[in-house]
Amino acid sequence: MDSIRKHLSWVWLLFFCAGLLQGACTAERTAAREVLADPLMRFGPARAIDAPNAPPVRDDSSLPVDTVRASVDMSMEPGSDVQATHLVSGIRTAVGIWAGLGLEAGYGTDLDKLKVFKRDGVADPLPLDRLSHGPDAAIVYDDGTSVLRLGYRYRHAWDGDLHEPSIRARTAVLRRDTVIEVDYRHKRQALQVGSGHHPAEEAVDAKAQSDAFSLALEQGWVPGWNLRLEVLGRVESGFLQDPYRLVSLWSHRAEDLLDGPADTPRSEAERHPGERVRWASMLRLRKAIPAWGSVLELGIGRGSGSWRVEQSRALIGWSQRMGNHVRLGLTGGAYHQTRASFYRDDYPAGPPGAYWSADRSLSSYWAWWSSLELCLGWLAGDGRLMGMFKYIDLRLAGRLLRADYNFEGLDSANGFTDYADEDFTDRQVFDGAWVFGGLFVFEAGF
Numbered sequence: 001m002d003s004i005r006k007h008l009s010w011v012w013l014l015f016f017c018a019g020l021l022q023g024a025c026t027a028e029r030t031a032a033r034e035v036l037a038d039p040l041m042r043f044g045p046a047r048a049i050d051a052p053n054a055p056p057v058r059d060d061s062s063l064p065v066d067t068v069r070a071s072v073d074m075s076m077e078p079g080s081d082v083q084a085t086h087l088v089s090g091i092r093t094a095v096g097i098w099a100g101l102g103l104e105a106g107y108g109t110d111l112d113k114l115k116v117f118k119r120d121g122v123a124d125p126l127p128l129d130r131l132s133h134g135p136d137a138a139i140v141y142d143d144g145t146s147v148l149r150l151g152y153r154y155r156h157a158w159d160g161d162l163h164e165p166s167i168r169a170r171t172a173v174l175r176r177d178t179v180i181e182v183d184y185r186h187k188r189q190a191l192q193v194g195s196g197h198h199p200a201e202e203a204v205d206a207k208a209q210s211d212a213f214s215l216a217l218e219q220g221w222v223p224g225w226n227l228r229l230e231v232l233g234r235v236e237s238g239f240l241q242d243p244y245r246l247v248s249l250w251s252h253r254a255e256d257l258l259d260g261p262a263d264t265p266r267s268e269a270e271r272h273p274g275e276r277v278r279w280a281s282m283l284r285l286r287k288a289i290p291a292w293g294s295v296l297e298l299g300i301g302r303g304s305g306s307w308r309v310e311q312s313r314a315l316i317g318w319s320q321r322m323g324n325h326v327r328l329g330l331t332g333g334a335y336h337q338t339r340a341s342f343y344r345d346d347y348p349a350g351p352p353g354a355y356w357s358a359d360r361s362l363s364s365y366w367a368w369w370s371s372l373e374l375c376l377g378w379l380a381g382d383g384r385l386m387g388m389f390k391y392i393d394l395r396l397a398g399r400l401l402r403a404d405y406n407f408e409g410l411d412s413a414n415g416f417t418d419y420a421d422e423d424f425t426d427r428q429v430f431d432g433a434w435v436f437g438g439l440f441v442f443e444a445g446f
Contacts, residue, residue: 040295040319040327041286043218043228045181048282048301051311051361052335052369053401053435055086058108060166062140062149063094065102066390067445075399075437082360082433083125084114092136104138110155116244126244132157146171160190177220185212193243202269206239224288233279241270247356248346271355272342278305284315293321297331309362311337329373339364339414345430360405360430363414369401369435390445399437405430 045061047054056073063069070091077084090108097103110132115125138151147170155162166185172178186209193204211234218228246267280303287296297317304310315333322328340362342355376394378385385392406429408414414430 038288038295040321041220041224041226041288043226043284043286045214045216046230046282046284046299046301048230048280048313049212049232049234049278049303051337051367052313052333053367053403053433054361055084055112056088056437056439058088058090058110058153060136060138060151060153062138062142062147062168062170063092063104063443064445065094065096065142067443068093069441069443071439071441073437073439075435077433077435079431079433081117081430083117084112087111090136094140100141100143102140102142104136104140104149104151106136107134108136108153108155109133116242128244130157130159132162134162145174160192162190163188177222177226179216179218181214181216181218183212183214186210187212189238191239191243204239204243208236208238208240210234210236224290226286228282228284228286230282231279232281234277236276236278237274240274240276241272241357242359243269245270245358247344247358249351249356250346250348268356270357270359272357273307273355276305276307278309279303280311282313295319299333307362308341309337309339311335325377327375327377329375330370331373332370333368335367335369337364343414345414363405364408365403365405365414366407367401367403369399371397371399371437373397373439385444388446393441393443395439395441395443397437397439399435399439401433401435401437403433403435405432 047057050057056075058073059071068091071089073088075084075086088108088110090106092104092106094102094104110130112128112130114128116128117125132155134154134156136151136153138149140150141148147168149166149168151166151168153162153164153166155164164185164187166183168181168183170179170181173180189208191204191206191208195203212232213234214230214232216228216230218226220226247270249266249268280301282299282301284297284299288294289296295318297315297319299313299315299317301313302311313333313335315331317329317331319327319329340357342351342353343357343359343362345358345363347356374396376396377391378393379391380389384390405414
């Protein structure tokens, strides 16, 4: 694992140096051509590794100097087999210090309220509330064509603290309509759960960490074409399972019959491997339609990893200008993944090896999603908006997702939640999940 991290670090450093050299070779400041100058033609980063129904994550893209940004991102699953609410909120501001050097500071909160249904075959769901909060800070250098951001995030929660340093570099070769972005972040999460504080199978005192790398190449062509390729990798290690979720293990081995009848399951805490490596790529294309004031986007992605979870995705999007102050965006897509090699909701023939899991995010499933986004912007003329702002941008978005965990039927390793009675005879179908999400972002320059 250390050798993998070492090699990935060298790859990241190589791309980072290459990006800075390419930016340095562009000594002449040229005006951006029409592709990169058009806000509708620019891409935001994609979550090419994570599933679309994963909890929201914080957007820590660099802010222009003398800017403040407040955001709230919510995701909710109100199903009978899944009940969860995730709320990510925060406020950040950026100020200039000297000659392109700036400072960002902010504060954020992450609230998770959920019920853990898969305790064992028949146990009641376990309510779980988790609130983490803490500061964000970053030093940013921006010379007009290249940006270097060094950031740090700290979060405190009752079950352990999070530390997340990160570094991001971005350079634009304006004469070629080219953008290169490189990102690395290290996350260290402590997990301290006592059985007396919150019901867990047993007290947990462990750590988990991850190293995430990404490289993006964006290329524009005149007239009105823009292509973005992203390659991502993530290395995780430590305690990677849920301490609250239990798995029903049925054993038919002769040596286990001394502990009870073979047709009675025992409930064991999840056990996942202590290491996981994932990688993914995403290719997106945008085409401007000037006659309609709109942009069409198409995208495909593919990923895999050491746990045998392979995922594919596709998306289509439409962005539309509606006057000088309004932009409207509509996006939809599909996602599919295969199950981890050790995933089952129960193990009627005993576990296949040293690991077992009932985490539905490691199962095989389909998902379909759509989002609607409304952007409003105002730019001050000679004076100031509301007496203080140079500009104001508002972003409102709604998301809808449907996941289907039962398409393979109850006879497969997926699609099962629990039993209808304590005789363990009537299996219940997992009814899938609807996910509703909303986003609000306020940004203003002063």
